Amino acid sequence: MKLRLFPQEKTGLRILAGMAQEIVSSVQTLSELLGAPATDFEPxxxxxxxxxxxxxELxxxxLTHMRTSFINPLPREDLFALARFLNEANEKLxxxxxxISLNKLERIPARASDQLEVIARQAELTADAMRRMDNLEELEDYWIQVLRLARRAEHTxxxxxxxxLRDYKTAAYVRYRDVAEQLVNVTKDMRQVATAVGSIIVKES
Incomplete structure (x- = not known):
């Protein structure tokens, strides 16, 4: 039997899909920034x-839709949790x-690109998953893939x-480490999205 959310009102799901797509766009822009000269950092x-x-804004x-709509495609707490993690991931990007811009970090270590590659894959999978939330049966693989990527990100x-720590003096180490922390925290937010989806799958099965 296919897993389906009982209400057919999909506005909330469309908003989640839009938020996930903004993460994809942010990753693309940040990727440009990693390879850009300092003069391009601010724009x-x-x-x-x-x-x-x-x-x-989404x-x-x-939130407005949840307050004014009698029927939501998911329980309000699930919608809010997914939206919050998506928004926080974008904030951290x-x-x-x-x-990078404030500290004029022009020579970002290659590991940052490795992390951004993981985030890009998580973002693509999540954007696709948010577009398919009305058919939960198809999303179990998404959940598993994002969790695997998160473990890879933690190792990286x-x-x-x-x-x-080995290659840089203290001041430079701190600046680059702060960037590294932001990136790994994005992967944690994306993992939280996937975990929330997994929880919904279990509840709706």
Whole structure:
């Protein structure tokens, strides 16, 4: 039997899909920033802020919709949890961009790109999953894949920080470590989204 959410009102799901897509866009912009000269940092960081603002506007729209709609596609607490984790992931991506821009970090270690590659894959999987939340039977593999990627990200983070400690003096180490922390925390937020989806699958089965 296919798992389906009993209400057919899908506005909330469309908003979640939009928030997930903003993360995909933020990752693309941050990827550009990692390879850009310092003169391009501020305009790219401003673009990141626009993605974050768009995500926040969608979050507000979702909250308004939940308050005014009699039927929601998921329990309100599940909708809110998914939206909160998506929004927080976008905020942390912007935080990474601002740290790079403020500190003029032109030579970002390659491990940052490795982390961003993981985030990009998590974001793509999540954007696709949010578009398919009305058919939960198809999402178990999504849940598992994102959790695997999160474990990979945790390992990469440990290696990243170890290499920074070995290769950089204290001031530079702290600046790069702060970026590394922002990135690994994005992967944790994406894992929280996947875990929330897993919880919904269990409840709806």
């Amino acid at each position: 790219l960081t401003e673009q990141m802020r626009k993605h974050e603002a768009a995500s926040s 979050l507000v729209s979702l 912007t935080g990474a961009a601002e740290l 983070h440990r290696v990243f920080v170890s290499e920074l």
